[in-house]
Amino acid sequence: MPRCYSWACSAPFSRRTLVSGGKTREVADACRARQVQVVVFANPLAEHQRAVLGEMFDCTVISGEDLSTRGG
Secondary structure, three states: OOOOOOOOOOOOOOOOOOOOHHHHHHHHHHHHHHOOOEEEEOOOOOHHHHHHHHHHHOOEEEEHHHHHHOOO
């Protein structure tokens, strides 16, 4: 379960994306503006969350968990 910090608890997160809709749009805009190729989430992500976020951000999305298990 993702942690909810006091400054972030005002908007509910989406199980589909793990973050709120506004934050998803904010990150997507930043990724496009900076031509980001990979976004890393500290929290574990389900395959469907990676797929949805990857499509929204137009880049590869992984979790910190993936960093220790892929190519190990």
